[in-house]
Amino acid sequence: MGYRANVTGEFAIEPPLSWNEIKASPFEPVGRRQYAAIDIDLVLRVEETSVDTEEGTLVRRTGTALVMREIDEYRERNLVEQVQRCIDLFPGHRFTGRLDCEGEENTDMWRVVVRDERAIKVEPRIVWPDEEGGGR
Template structure:
């Protein structure tokens, strides 16, 4: 069965990826712990309407809790796969066990796991 984690949030990509950059990418499917959020818009051209697809963000692959064992590595794999783009933002994670909270953040082109520090207030 495995340990499941709820993952929420997104990591934005600037400039957004073009169709040519991501059409054959493993991040366009649900095979990894993160996937590309793809947006489509119809643009009028001289030849008629054209569907333009871009990917402005990385998001969790599933909306329900899942086995996010490779989440940090998969975010880094996406960063490495698309040089020339800036990745910013975070993914908030909550495991099945009480108090299992962490985040994936991007700092200087590196995906990092960050855990919170719990501090008890001073007692009188």
């Protein structure tokens, strides 16, 4: 099972991934992979552009971002590890952005960010403001 969480956001990828990198990846979104069998909750966003060539129209596919795949009810398992796995698969590409996560409890919030090519979980700090009038 796992803890239910709402996840929003994405990691932009620079330079974008080539089609050869995308199709060989477990994060490939086209549907040829059995996600449930390999526990992957993230996919690459693939953008297509048409380029006219002498032989006709060429469709160029590039991976521009790492995003959550569409899941009815996300059970947070190993999101940080999955982001790191994707970073490790594509050396020479920079991942920028974040995933904002909110769990079942209203105070349960965290983010997944990338710092120095490492995916990390960041939790907010709750700070009480100083009380006015010195009433301690």
